[in-house]
Amino acid sequence: MQENLPEYxxxxxxxxxxxxxxxxxxEPGKVGMYLCGPTVYAEAHIGHMVGPVIFDTVKRYLxxxxxxxxxxxxxxxxDDKLIVRSxxxxxxxxxxxxxxxxxxxxxxxxxxxxxxxxxPRATDSIGEIITFVEELIAKGFAYATDGDVFxxxxxxPQYGCLSNRSADEQQGEGGGAASRKRSSGDFALWKSAKPGxxxxxxPWGQGRPGWHIECSAMSRGILGQTFDIHGGGLDxxxxxxxxxxxxxxxxHDKPMVTYWMHNGLxxxxxxxxxxxxxxxxxxxxxxxxxxxxxxxxxAPDASVSGKISRSKxxxxxxxxISKHTGERIRFFLLRTHYRSTSVFGDEPLAEAGSAxxxxxxxxxxxxxxxxxxxxxxxxxxxxxxxxxxxNPPALLAELIQLRSSFLAKMDDxxxxxxxxxxxxxxxxxxxxxxxxxxxxxxxxxxNREALRSGLSILREMASLLGIFRKPVSQSSDSxxxxxxxxxxxxxxxxxxxxxxxxxDFATSDAIRDGLKSIGVxxxxxxxxxxxxxxxx
Numbered sequence: 001m002q003e004n005l006p007e008y009x010x011x012x013x014x015x016x017x018x019x020x021x022x023x024x025x026x027e028p029g030k031v032g033m034y035l036c037g038p039t040v041y042a043e044a045h046i047g048h049m050v051g052p053v054i055f056d057t058v059k060r061y062l063x064x065x066x067x068x069x070x071x072x073x074x075x076x077x078x079d080d081k082l083i084v085r086s087x088x089x090x091x092x093x094x095x096x097x098x099x100x101x102x103x104x105x106x107x108x109x110x111x112x113x114x115x116x117x118x119x120p121r122a123t124d125s126i127g128e129i130i131t132f133v134e135e136l137i138a139k140g141f142a143y144a145t146d147g148d149v150f151x152x153x154x155x156x157p158q159y160g161c162l163s164n165r166s167a168d169e170q171q172g173e174g175g176g177a178a179s180r181k182r183s184s185g186d187f188a189l190w191k192s193a194k195p196g197x198x199x200x201x202x203p204w205g206q207g208r209p210g211w212h213i214e215c216s217a218m219s220r221g222i223l224g225q226t227f228d229i230h231g232g233g234l235d236x237x238x239x240x241x242x243x244x245x246x247x248x249x250x251x252h253d254k255p256m257v258t259y260w261m262h263n264g265l266x267x268x269x270x271x272x273x274x275x276x277x278x279x280x281x282x283x284x285x286x287x288x289x290x291x292x293x294x295x296x297x298x299a300p301d302a303s304v305s306g307k308i309s310r311s312k313x314x315x316x317x318x319x320x321i322s323k324h325t326g327e328r329i330r331f332f333l334l335r336t337h338y339r340s341t342s343v344f345g346d347e348p349l350a351e352a353g354s355a356x357x358x359x360x361x362x363x364x365x366x367x368x369x370x371x372x373x374x375x376x377x378x379x380x381x382x383x384x385x386x387x388x389x390x391n392p393p394a395l396l397a398e399l400i401q402l403r404s405s406f407l408a409k410m411d412d413x414x415x416x417x418x419x420x421x422x423x424x425x426x427x428x429x430x431x432x433x434x435x436x437x438x439x440x441x442x443x444x445x446x447n448r449e450a451l452r453s454g455l456s457i458l459r460e461m462a463s464l465l466g467i468f469r470k471p472v473s474q475s476s477d478s479x480x481x482x483x484x485x486x487x488x489x490x491x492x493x494x495x496x497x498x499x500x501x502x503x504d505f506a507t508s509d510a511i512r513d514g515l516k517s518i519g520v521x522x523x524x525x526x527x528x529x530x531x532x533x534x535x536x
Contacts, residue, residue: 001242002419005028005029006065006066008411010022010411011412012259012414014259015162015237015260015262016161016260020051020412021259022195024258025067025228026258027259029055029066029067030068030069031062031068032070032072032228032229032285033058033059033071033227033230033232034073034074034223034231035051035052035071035072035074036051036074036232036233036240036241037052037074037075037076039105039302040074040075040083040101040104041081041082041084041085041100042085042097043103043317044104044317045222046320048104048107049111049317049329049333050265050266050333050342051232051233052111053075053111053112053113054231054334054338054416055073056113056115057334057414057464058070058229060466061410064340064463064464066382066383066384069115070117070118071115071116071117072116072117072118072218072223073116074119074120074121074122074215074218075104075120075121075122075125076211077093077101078093078097078122078123078198078208078209079211082096094123095282098300104417107317108126109441110317111330112467113466118222120222122214123397125214125218125221126209128217128218129190129213129217129261130200130202132213132217132220132251133189133190133209134203135251136151136250138150140152141156141251142189144203146180146192147193147205147207148190148191148192148207149188149189149204150180150181150182150186150189151187151189151246152182152186153183153186153246154182156246156250159246160242161245162237162238162241162242163242165238165242168184168185168233169238170412170513186211186450187212187239187243189209189213189247190202190210191209192205195518202408212239212240212243213247216247216248216251221386225248225256226252226255226256226258227256227258228257228258229258229261230256230257230259230261231263232261232263233262233374234262234263234265235265236262244256261338263339264336264340264341264342265341266341266342267341268343269343269346271348274340300408302518320349324349324352325353325472327356327467327468328356329352330465330466331420332349332352333347333415334416334420335352335417336405338414338416341409351534355424358427359427359462360472361490362431365434365440366455369439369440369448369451370448374459375470375471376504376526377452377455379457379459379460379463383407386403386460389499395430395454396450398460400457402422402429403457403460403461406419406422406461410464419461421467422461423458423462423465426454426461430458433447433451433454487533492515493522493529493531495511496508497529499511515531520533
C-alpha cells in the first residue's frame with residue numbers, strides 16, 4: 001500500500017517552529033489544506049487574491065508531485081461588517097453575502113484559481129460550531145455568561161506559541177462583552193443576539209458564532225481534527241490563527257495543523273501598510289462552497305504593518321483585471337517569494353506584463369515554425385511522468401537542467417520567485433536555438449522536434465504556476481494595438497542592445513533619450529530590459 005507514494009525533498013517553512021521542515025503528510029500520499037477566506041461584506045480587492053493564488057499554486061505543485069490534495073477555503077458570511085453594510089444597502093445580510101461571494105469567486109476564476117475543492121460558509125456550519133463550543137465547555141476550556149460563550153485563555157498553558165505573544169496581549173472583545181469575561185484576553189466563541197440581528201438558536205440562547213471558532217469547526221468537519229497545511233496572511237497569525245490553534249488543540253488534545261504557512265502582505269507603491277485594511281475583522285468569523293460549485297525568518301520580509309484603505313487602491317478588481325488581465329496579475333503575485341511583501345501598483349503590474357510578452361512572442365514565433373499552437377503541445381502532468389532522453393540534444397539538455405533547477409526551487413518552500421527566473425532562462429534558450437538554427441527560415445524536422453520537446457518542458461513548468469494555460473485574450477489589454485506596440489518596443493530595445501554590444505553608446509543614448517522625449521522610460525535589470533509608458 002505504501003508503493004508509488006511521493007518521495008521528493010520538499011521543505012516547508014513552518015510559522016510555528018520558525019524553520020523549514022521536511023514535508024511529511026499525516027496520511028501517506030494525501031494532503032489536507034485550509035486557507036482562511038474573506039469576510040464577504042464588500043467587493044474583493046487585490047489583497048484578497050494573494051493567498052488564493054499562492055495556495056492554488058501550492059496545490060498544483062503538490063498534485064504534480066503525486067499527492068492527492070483537498071483544499072478548503074472558507075467564506076465568512078456572518079459578521080458585524082456584513083450586518084452594518086446590509087443595513088446601509090437595505091438588503092438582508094444573506095443577500096449581501098451571496099452577491100459578494102459571487103464577486104469573489106468571479107475574480108478567483110479570472111486569476112485562474114480553480115483548484116479549490118470546498119468552500120464552506122459559516123452560516124451552513126452553525127450546527128458543527130455549536131457542537132464544538134459545547135465540547136470546549138464540557139472540557140473546562142470555555143464558559144457561558146449571559147448568552148455569550150468565551151474561551152478561557154488562562155486554561156491553555158501553550159497559548160501564544162504560534163505568535164510568541166502572551167494571553168495578556170490578546171485584547172478580545174470590548175464593549176459590554178468585556179465586563180462578562182474572566183480575563184481580558186478571553187475571546188468569544190458564541191455571541192448573544194442583539195435586536196434585529198441575524199441569529200440562531202443555541203443552548204445559550206439566540207446568537208451567532210465568534211470569528212475564530214468557525215474555522216476550527218469547519219476545518220475539522222472536512223479535514224479532520226489534525227490536518228497538514230493551514231494558510232493565511234501574516235496579519236492572521238494573531239489573534240485569529242493563535243485562537244484557532246488554541247481552541248482546536250484544547251478540544252482534541254492534539255495539534256490542529258502540521259504546517260502553518262503565512263503569505264506576506266501587499267502594500268501599494270509609495271505607501272506603507274497592507275492593501276485592504278487591518279485584518280478584515282478584529283474579532284470575528286470564518287466560512288463554505290467550491291469555486292466550481294458557485295459558478296520569517298529567512299530572506300522573505302515578514303513585516304506586518306497597518307493597512308491601506310479602499311480609497312488608496314484596495315477597490316474592486318473588475319477594472320484592474322480588464323486593464324491588466326488575470327494572467328498578468330497572477331504572474332505579478334508569483335514573481336516574489338510567497339513570504340515576501342508584494343508592492344502593488346500600475347508600474348509593477350506593467351513590468352509583469354512586459355515580462356509576459358517575452359513568452360507570448362516566443363509562443364507566436366514557435367507556433368509559426370511548428371504549424372500549431374504552442375498551447376496545444378502536450379506536457380507531463382506528473383513529476384514522475386517526465387522521461388528524459390538518454391542522449392538529449394544540446395537544447396533539451398539545457399532545458400532539462402533548467403527543469404531540475406525549477407523543481408528544486410519549488411521544493412524549497414514553494415519558491416515561485418526563483419522558479420520564474422528559470423522560466424525566463426528557458427525562453428532565452430528556446431529563442432537562441434531558433435536564431436542559431438535559422439528555424440524562422442528553413443527548419444529541419446529534427447530541429448522542429450527539438451523545439452517542440454523544449455516547449456513541452458516549459459509548458460509543464462508553467463502549468464505549475466497556473467500560467468499559459470490558454471491563449472491570451474485579444475479583447476483586453478493584450479489587444480492587437482497593444483501587441484503591436486509591444487512588438488515595436490522589443491525591436492527598439494533589441495537595436496539598443498546591439499548598439500551597446502558594439503560600444504556604440506551614442507546610438508544607444510539617442511534611442512533612450514528619444515524614447516524618453518515621447519514619454520517612454522526603459523529600465524535595465526537582471527531579467528532584461530523593460531519599458532513603461534509614462535503617458536498612459
